[in-house]
Amino acid sequence: MDYEATTIIQKELGPDEDLLWAGRPKQGIVFRSEDIFFIPFSLLWGGFAIFWEVMAIRAVLAGMKKGELEVIILPIFGIPFVIMGLYLIFGRFFIDAMRRKNTFYGLTNKRVIIVSGLFGRKVDSLNIDGITELSFAEKSGGYGSITFGRTDKLSSSYTASAWPGAKNSIPMFELIPNAKDVYYQIRSLQGNAG
Numbered sequence: 001m002d003y004e005a006t007t008i009i010q011k012e013l014g015p016d017e018d019l020l021w022a023g024r025p026k027q028g029i030v031f032r033s034e035d036i037f038f039i040p041f042s043l044l045w046g047g048f049a050i051f052w053e054v055m056a057i058r059a060v061l062a063g064m065k066k067g068e069l070e071v072i073i074l075p076i077f078g079i080p081f082v083i084m085g086l087y088l089i090f091g092r093f094f095i096d097a098m099r100r101k102n103t104f105y106g107l108t109n110k111r112v113i114i115v116s117g118l119f120g121r122k123v124d125s126l127n128i129d130g131i132t133e134l135s136f137a138e139k140s141g142g143y144g145s146i147t148f149g150r151t152d153k154l155s156s157s158y159t160a161s162a163w164p165g166a167k168n169s170i171p172m173f174e175l176i177p178n179a180k181d182v183y184y185q186i187r188s189l190q191g192n193a194g
Contacts, residue, residue: 002104009106012113012123020189021107021182025100026143026175029093038088046085053078105173107185112148114171124171128189136183144179146186147172 005022013019056074063072099118106113112131114124131148138144148171176182 005104005106008104008115009113012106012115012125013108014110017108017110019106019108020185022105023173023176023182024104025173026177027097027101029097030100030175042085042088042092046082046089049078049081049085053082100174103174105176107182107189109189112171112173112186114173126171128186131186131190134183134186134190136179138179139175142178142180143175144183145172145174145176146179146183 001019001022002024005024006019009022010019053075056078059074060072095118099116102118103114103116106115109128111128112126116122116124126148133148133150135147135151136144137147151170173179173182
């Protein structure tokens with residue numbers, strides 16, 4: 001068990017709960033399968049926005065020489081698009097890494113606990129016997145994700161929260177090591193509860 005995750009999750013335990021497992025998501029920059037499509041889109045978006053901004057600044061400089069100050073609006077209009085483009089190209093990976101750095105998971109004899117928060121602290125808790133749907137997906141190296149609830153391709157297509165403040169509405173243990181073992185532990189607890 002991860003020592004830091006164990007310390008954080010133990011603070012959330014009730015008097016009659018036993019901590020069976022504690023962990024956290026894979027740390028650092030993570031590339032996902034949907035990035036095959038998202039990276040080219042972000043490069044096109046960001047590239048066009050930067051090209052627009054450079055051309056707008058050149059137009060302003062040329063206009064200033066001629067005394068035309070109305071072209072000053074062009075670079076101002078492009079700034080939000082450049083910022084969004086840079087976020088899509090680079091920033092989203094760092095935000096995702098920070099989000100996972102502040103996320104901790106726990107499994108007790110009674111519930112699943114998720115402690116997370118980029119700028120605050122949020123605790124989600126699910127009773128083991130209340131989990132009606134459970135799915136498991138394994139990646140290379142034993143890392144995998146366990147989703148607690150119904151998933152569909154559209155809502156779960158990008159779990160990295162590509163936009164700041166975006167929330168994945170389906171609770172999950174995302175990119176945890178030895179995910180298969182944790183999945184079987186949860187299934188065993190569900191079998192004992194039923």
